[in-house]
Amino acid sequence: MFKLSDEGLKYVKNELTRYEVKQSAIIRCLYRAQDENGGWVSPDVISHLSAVMEIPSAQIEEVATFYTMFNKTPVGKNHIQVCVTLTCGMLGGRELCDSMMKEAGCKKTGDVSPDGLFTFSKVECLGSCDTAPMIQINRDPYTENLNTEKGLELVRKLRTAGGAGASGKGH
Amino acid sequence: MAEIKYLSEHYAKPEYQTLDGYKKFGGYEMLAKALKMEPQKIIDEVKASGLRGRGGAGFATGVKWGFLPNNGEPRYLLCNADESEPGTFKDRVMMERAPHQLIEGMLISAFAIKSNKAYIYIRGEYMGPAAILEKAIAEAKAAGLIGKNILGAGFDCELDLYLGAGAYICGEETGMISSLEGLKGQPKLKPPFPAVQGYLRKPTIVNNVETLAAVVPIIRDGAAGYRKYGTEKSAGTKLFSISGNVNKPGTYEVPLGYPLMDLINIECGGLKPGRKLKAVVPGGSSAPVLTAEECKTATLDYECLAQLGSMLGSGAIIVIDDSNCMVDVLSTISHFYHHESCGQCTPCREGTGWMERIIHGIVHGHGSEGEVDLLLKIADNMKGRTICALSDAAALPVLSFVTKFRDEFEYFIREKKSKVRGGQIYAQISH
Ligand SMILES: Cc1cc2nc3c(=O)[nH]c(=O)nc-3n(C[C@H](O)[C@H](O)[C@H](O)COP(=O)(O)O)c2cc1C
Ligand code: SF4
Ligand code: FES
Numbered sequence: 288m289f290k291l292s293d294e295g296l297k298y299v300k301n302e303l304t305r306y307e308v309k310q311s312a313i314i315r316c317l318y319r320a321q322d323e324n325g326g327w328v329s330p331d332v333i334s335h336l337s338a339v340m341e342i343p344s345a346q347i348e349e350v351a352t353f354y355t356m357f358n359k360t361p362v363g364k365n366h367i368q369v370c371v372t373l374t375c376g377m378l379g380g381r382e383l384c385d386s387m388m389k390e391a392g393c394k395k396t397g398d399v400s401p402d403g404l405f406t407f408s409k410v411e412c413l414g415s416c417d418t419a420p421m422i423q424i425n426r427d428p429y430t431e432n433l434n435t436e437k438g439l440e441l442v443r444k445l446r447t448a449g450g451a452g453a454s455g456k457g458h
Numbered sequence: 459m460a461e462i463k464y465l466s467e468h469y470a471k472p473e474y475q476t477l478d479g480y481k482k483f484g485g486y487e488m489l490a491k492a493l494k495m496e497p498q499k500i501i502d503e504v505k506a507s508g509l510r511g512r513g514g515a516g517f518a519t520g521v522k523w524g525f526l527p528n529n530g531e532p533r534y535l536l537c538n539a540d541e542s543e544p545g546t547f548k549d550r551v552m553m554e555r556a557p558h559q560l561i562e563g564m565l566i567s568a569f570a571i572k573s574n575k576a577y578i579y580i581r582g583e584y585m586g587p588a589a590i591l592e593k594a595i596a597e598a599k600a601a602g603l604i605g606k607n608i609l610g611a612g613f614d615c616e617l618d619l620y621l622g623a624g625a626y627i628c629g630e631e632t633g634m635i636s637s638l639e640g641l642k643g644q645p646k647l648k649p650p651f652p653a654v655q656g657y658l659r660k661p662t663i664v665n666n667v668e669t670l671a672a673v674v675p676i677i678r679d680g681a682a683g684y685r686k687y688g689t690e691k692s693a694g695t696k697l698f699s700i701s702g703n704v705n706k707p708g709t710y711e712v713p714l715g716y717p718l719m720d721l722i723n724i725e726c727g728g729l730k731p732g733r734k735l736k737a738v739v740p741g742g743s744s745a746p747v748l749t750a751e752e753c754k755t756a757t758l759d760y761e762c763l764a765q766l767g768s769m770l771g772s773g774a775i776i777v778i779d780d781s782n783c784m785v786d787v788l789s790t791i792s793h794f795y796h797h798e799s800c801g802q803c804t805p806c807r808e809g810t811g812w813m814e815r816i817i818h819g820i821v822h823g824h825g826s827e828g829e830v831d832l833l834l835k836i837a838d839n840m841k842g843r844t845i846c847a848l849s850d851a852a853a854l855p856v857l858s859f860v861t862k863f864r865d866e867f868e869y870f871i872r873e874k875k876s877k878v879r880g881g882q883i884y885a886q887i888s889h
Contacts, residue, residue: 305618306618306620306640307575307657307658308639308640308658309640310639310640310641311620311638311639311640312640313640314582314620314621314622314623314637314640315621317623318582318621318623346640349641349642350623350640350641350642353625353642353643354582354622354623354624354625354643355623355624355625356582356583356623356624357623371790371793372544372743372790372791372793372794373544373545373739373743373776373787373790373791373794374544374545374701374702374776376786376787376790376884377702377703377776377778377782377787377790378702381884381888382884382888385888410624411542411544411626411794411797411798412542412543412544412545412546412743412794413583414541414542414546414547414549414550414581414583414584415547415550416544416545416546416547416699416701416702416707416774416776417547417699417700417701417707417708417709418707419701419707423583426582426583426585427585428585428586429586
């Protein structure tokens with residue numbers, strides 16, 4: 288069963304009084320719980336948050352499912368989100384995603400690679416089109432100005448780094 | 459004419475991110491000046507400046523502020539930093555380089571509209587800019603610029619940052635309000651408009667990052683000073699996000715009315731050698747595409763682009779050269795709108811899905827005759843009949859791409875491959 292750390296509980300308590308209405312705290316608390324749960328929002332994350340926040344689980348679930356940044360299935364240590372919209376699409380984002388996935392051992396988006404290190408998602412414009420094609424790993428600052436070669440190198444580097452996430456911080 | 463660094467004068471200086479650095483260049487002096495003015499006088503000045511919303515719709519800012527009812531209810535100011543319109547990244551640059559400029563603009567605006575609580579709603583992916591803003595907010599709080607009795611002028615204002623979590627629709631002002639209330643980010647039917655009934659059903663003003671930042675120089679230079687740049691109906695300067703097939707993509711500030719081709723050829727260093735301009739999307743993915751011919755006379759202002767049947771939108775310019783297949787480019791746009799439709803309205807939910815499936819079929823070589831006209835018909839039926847403007851925003855690119863580059867769509871359906879690059883586009887080579 289998922290439980291927030293003591294630090295996490297403190298964080299949630301603080302968020303609950305931060306806004307005019309307490310349900311405004313749901314998004315940030317979901318991020319926190321997702322981070323502590325290895326990168327995804329499992330059903331027990333929702334029931335635990337519901338108990339801690341004293342907000343019906345249906346309401347938390349609704350928020351968790353509406354927004355794309357909450358992962359409803361497990362993800363690898365490095366969740367690689369490749370922008371494939373307009374500019375990134377024109378400048379090779381989709382091809383980049385496919386070759387990185389192949390190198391990482393993921394058959395399709397959403398899969399966790401056998402070594403547990405990678406999951407890929409194709410995402411919509413991340414607001415960095417002047418550095419296309421670009422990606423975001425977990426919720427780290429962007430990795431920009433990529434091409435296939437650099438993308439493959441990045442996968443290899445992350446694999447060598449092994450357990451540590453891109454930033455060393457995990458999700 | 460050339461690039462004019464009016465808002466972005468100090469953006470290249472790293473110290474401008476910090477309170478001390480910002481103050482060195484006159485930071486927060488306009489807040490002090492504004493706090494000595496009558497709030498109504500500030501609204502009048504903003505009205506006279508001709509400042510129009512930089513988030514996409516281009517609505518006159520001072521006029522919007524004037525819609526607030528005088529009923530003694532608390533008022534809220536929301537800064538729209540959701541910036542998710544494909545092609546747009548100028549708000550990110552502003553928040554990263556000059557977080558205090560935004561905060562100062564917000565505090566002046568909050569004072570003008572008599573609001574004691576302001577939020578910045580930032581998209582969840584912008585963790586970098588969010589961290590910079592949180593630091594700047596903390597600095598400003600510690601210096602007595604946010605909170606009680608600001609600068610001893612008797613004005614109280616709290617300012618906080620709210621994080622989204624990945625949903626384009628939260629950039630639509632009522633969707634943003636739902637999200638801020640802790641709900642799904644679904645838009646609400648207007649009227650009532652947010653100025654009358656917004657966040658927590660209280661009068662609320664929603665403005666874009668760039669709009670609020672522009673209030674600072676308006677206080678400094680006055681309406682007349684601000685109008686030194688731009689045209690009669692498109693006053694001031696604007697930050698444009700330029701991406702795609704140019705040598706130097708990036709964010710450039712130019713006076714409104716600046717020729718589009720100058721921006722492409724001078725500021726952005728033109729196209730790659732041997733390539734020819736095919737088309738430009740001038741105002742974010744929702745703006746109807748312009749042909750190379752139309753670009754020749756296009757100037758970057760609200761009137762000219764409207765006359766050309768397009769719009770200035772968020773100021774996101776996507777340059778497309780002759781190596782691109784327009785069917786393929788449209789396929790990424792249509793995928794986007796289908797993915798982002800919140801599903802409340804049938805024409806939008808069904809229409810975006812239908813259009814995406816047809817275009818997806820065409821790029822995979824399964825198109826059939828008549829689908830070009832079908833696309834036009836579906837798009838036409840999606841306009842003007844939904845809760846929010848996403849449905850229109852999804853229809854406009856389809857209508858313009860298909861009408862202006864009809865031969866590429868028909869060729870693709872007939873030959874089952876693209877007319878460009880010998881047919882070698884993503885959908886055809888990826889499996
Ligand atoms: C689907 C949709 C998405 C939008 N996204 C944004 C956005 O990301 N940023 C923004 O400032 N305005 C966005 N808008 C416009 C807002 O609804 C609103 O008009 C704007 O924030 C008002 O600020 P302004 O008057 O300063 O432009 C969007 C509108 C629609 C219909
Ligand atoms: S038009 Fe589309 S996005 Fe807007 S409210 Fe209706 S279904 Fe949702
Ligand atoms: S299209 Fe990829 S960041 Fe905008």
